[in-house]
Amino acid sequence: MKRVLAFVAILSVASVVGCTSMTPQQQGTVSGAAIGAAAGAGIAAISGGSGWTGAAVGAVAGGVIGNIKGKQH
Template sequence: MVRRQSRPCETARHRDHLVRDGRARSAEEQVAEVNMKRSLLFAAVLTAAGVIGCTSMTPQQQGTMSGAAIGAAAGAGIAAIAGGSGWTGAAVGAVAGGVAGNIRGSKQQK
């Protein structure tokens, strides 16, 4: 009886560097995937904190916070697409969204 040598166990961790078509991913692609996962986790945590924190706010405060959050997300996305700094885009978007949300929230409160 001839015994075949068994191959080492291929787990998902060992295959992380492969793409579906079998070619190896570059280091940049692996870093980009990790950064995307971190960004999604951060966005989920930020969204949950925002929803929980808004329960005892006035309509004007809620408008300011939601406007700032939406503006920051939009600003970061636009800046990333345009090739600029995502952080700068998020900051500018948060300020603009916060001002617009404050104005809208004050009108709702009346």
């Protein structure tokens, strides 16, 4: 589980650093995926599920929502 959280933390930092030349839609997608992965891993850890599966599902859901939100700007 610690490896999952470390991966999510690295993904979050990389998404913030790399967002300077992105469109709002791309920023929303990356940010949403990072937040979703963190939330998914956390929820999976609390519920006793697989952290990797939770992070993957959360990343996909967050990326889709972030893409839609970024498109509206």
